[in-house]
Amino acid sequence: AIRRRALVRHQNPAELLQRVFACWSRGVVPVVLRDSTTVPQILECRERLNPEFILIDDVVPCAPARAPTQRAPTLHEAADFHPRDEALILCTSASTGAPKFVALPAESVLLNATTIARELEFCAGDRIAVITPLGFAYGLMGAAVAGLMAGSTIVMSKAGAAPPLVLALIRREGITVVQGPPSMFQFLMAGWRGKAFEGVRLLTTGGEAL
DSSP states (O other): OOOOEEEEEOSSHHHHHHHHHHHHHTTOEEEEOOTTOOHHHHHHHHHHHOOSEEEESSOOOSOOOOOOSSOOOOHHHHTOOOTTSEEEEEEEOTTTOSOEEEEEEHHHHHHHHHHHHHHTTOOTTOEEEEOSOTTSHHHIIIIIIHHHHTTOEEEEOOTTOOHHHHHHHHHHTTOSEEEOOHHHHHHHHHHOOSOOOTTOOEEEETTEEO
16 A cells, blocks of 8 residues: 655754654655755655655755645554555665665565564674665665664764774774675775774675675
8 A cells, every 4th residue: 555655864864763763653654865865856756756744854945745634643553554555665776876766565674674683683782883874775674673673772873974983983882783885894994903893793784794
């Protein structure tokens, strides 16, 4: 089933994640936009997907999203996502940079997160550094949602943070799992000074455990 939709973007990953959860709690489908999405692309998204809500942190020169046609569902009602209901829309750009929308049903979202958490053995004692932007499927589902479902603590780094800051965060926060894009690991290795990260048990990048 197609539910109400909301365009969601925020430069602060913790705020973005809160907006995704807020949408789900109200039975609304978040359309998660990447930081690189341009204003013309946002306007195109709005035209194509017809969202009822726009939750974007920067100013977008367009008319307000239309008002809901029904009252907002209660939390009890919102929890009733049927397995084949549309639950999340992500952008994938391949090599073009132009957003292409991928709609995921609720069962796919749940299976994705639970499988990753199980295979990577996330647990309540883990502290997961989320470095991949949440506009990417693995950043959102493979660390943030999967980690929280396993009871782990997630520590979020803003996209593009300087490698010394990320390295300091890993040490300061007692990180056990580091999840990020390959390019970030290259930068981290370049800035590494040879002191072991004894608490880190797992590095993951993309969908592959290293």
